[in-house]
Amino acid sequence: MAQEETDNFLTPLRTSKETFATGVTSFDDNINISQRSKDVTTEGNNLAAQAASEKKLSDPTNSNKLQTFIIRTIWTFVMIGAFFFILGAGHFWCILLVVFCQITTFKECISITVENSQLINLPLTRTLNWYFLFTTIYYLDGLSIWQFTIKYMIKLPLIGNHLNWFTVNHGFICYCLYVLGFILFVKSLKMGHLKYQFKSLCITHMVLLLCVFQAHLIIQNILNGLFWFLLPCGLVIVNDIFAYLCGITMGKTKLISISPKKTLEGFLGAWVFTVLASFILVKLLSSSGYMICPIIDDLKINVFSNLTCELNPVFIPQEFRLPPLKIFEKLNITPTLIVKPIYIHAMLLATFASLFAPFGGFFASGLKRAVKAKDFGDSIPGHGGVTDRVDCQFMMGSFTYLYYETFISEKSITVNxxxxxxxxxxxxxxIFSLIVELNKILYDNNILSLETYNKLLNIYESLL
Structure with a gap:
């Protein structure tokens, strides 16, 4: 009995001891498992790091960075050299450069915003895009083409006789061409593709308005003088360079969310340097008649043509009165400043190039992010597409044209x-009737004698 009681008393103690031993063993096992897991994790991390390092070394993108930089640098100098060559070749080649950028930009914008897979089933959609493009170019630049080619076209037997009809009815012809395109678009609509087709039509008209129309105004700048083409281009390029330099040295405040690398400090710093650069550009460009003289009727002009013209007053030094100050009154002098007005206009153009034109680039960045594209294309190795290089130029060119027509153009009438x-x-x-009336005016003013006037009159009557 005593032995039984003793066993009953010791049984819980044995159980507790066994439980404790089991717990210790389990704890040791957990520690060992945890340690082994930690060792495995560490080893895995080391292997992953080694694999990542090997991948980084073998990554073609990383290993080709130097090659990409070299290609980008080479093509930068190629573009600079080609641009100056075209600039010296003459106004006609500069216009062709703008037309090339105009067409290429249209192609790139359409390409990244439409689904190419849809075009397999809708071949007319792509055709209509290009139809609307060339119809718009003909509407915008058709009269200018006739203006500069009429002396040669009028000699052709078939075209010369009908040239007057095309010029007089130019607007009506363009409207009919557009209506034809509109009808073809409606006829091409297919169930199941309507959303895509209307999306393509809207994008086409957006690009026509924002790129093609503004490129047309840049062409008008060229005809007004290469100065009004080169100065805005130079201001945008300078602003882009100094926005980058000021951004990486002083930039802290983000400017706009769609372009995270753009900073407020770079934006404002570039404004200051662009205004300063405008004085240098004006000094260099305004000293050449080839740059500042407009083109009237001859597109064969080049840098060796010795082009001369009557200077626009903005290129002639003028005297400006400074605000009256007491110090000037005490010295009994009239404060004046002699300066070419073009410097003041250049400051305003530089301000637009710095504060407003960059938003053309921001718009392009937003469009690329909307369609998840890095660049608009790969037309220029290392630089992306043409649109990536000229996105700010369109807005700057259109503003320059309107500024010139509003504040600078003299609207002069010449014989040409x-x-x-x-x-x-x-x-x-x-035309014969006009000649007769002009001769009559000369006769009435005693410039032509009665005998000469009658002879000329008889000649014109015989021709009629």
Whole structure:
């Protein structure tokens, strides 16, 4: 009995001891498992790091960074050299450069914003995109083409006789062409593809307005003088360079969310340097007649043509009165400043190039992010597409044209402009009648004798 009681008393103690031993063993096992797990994790991390390092070394993107930099640098100098060569070749080649950028930009914008897989089933959609492009170019630049080619086209037997009809009815012809494209678009609509087709039409018109139309105004800048083409281009390039330099040295405040690398400090710092650069650009460009003279009727002008013209007043030094100050009154002097007005205009253009034109680039960045594209294309090795290089130039060019027409253009009438207008708008009979009326005015003012006037009159009557 005593032995039984003793066993009953010791049984819980044995159980507790066994439980404790089991717990210790389990704890040791957990420690060992945890340690082994930690060792495995550490070994795994080391292997992953080694693999990542090996991948980094073998990554073609990383290993080709030097090659990409070399290609980008080479093509930068190629573009600079080609640009200056075209600039010296003449206004006609500069216009072709703008037309090339115009068409390429349209192609790149359409390409990244539409689904190419849809075009397999909708072949007419791509055709209509290009149809609307060339119809718009003809509407915007058609009259300028006739203006500069009429002296040569009028000699052709078939075209010369109908040239007047094309010029007089230019607007109506373009409207009919557009309506034809509109009808073809409606006829091409297919169920199941309507959303895509209307999306393509809207994008096409957006690009026509924002790129093609503004490129047309840049062409007008070239005709007004290469100065008004090169100065805005130079200001945008300088602003882009100094925005980058000021951003990496002083940039802390993010400017706009769609372009995280753009900073407020870089944005404002570039403004200061662009204004300063405008004085240098004006000094260099305004000293050449080839740069500042407009083109009237001859596109064969080049850098060796010795182009001269009557200077626009903005390129002539003028005297400006400074605000009256007491110090000037005490010295009994009239404060004046002699300066070319073009410097003041250049400051305003530089301000637009710094504070407003960059938003053309921000718009392009937003469009690329919307379609998840890095670049608009790969037309220029190492630089992306043409659109990536000229996105700010379109807005700057259109502003320059409107600024020139509003504040600088003299709207002068010359013999060449009158002659071109006559050839574009009058037929042969009307031209003879005009000559007779001019001779009558000369006779009434005693410039022509009665005998000469009668002889000329008889000649014109015989021709009629």
């Amino acid at each position: 402009t009158i002659l071109t207008s006559i050839l574009l708008n009058l037929n042969e009979k009307q």
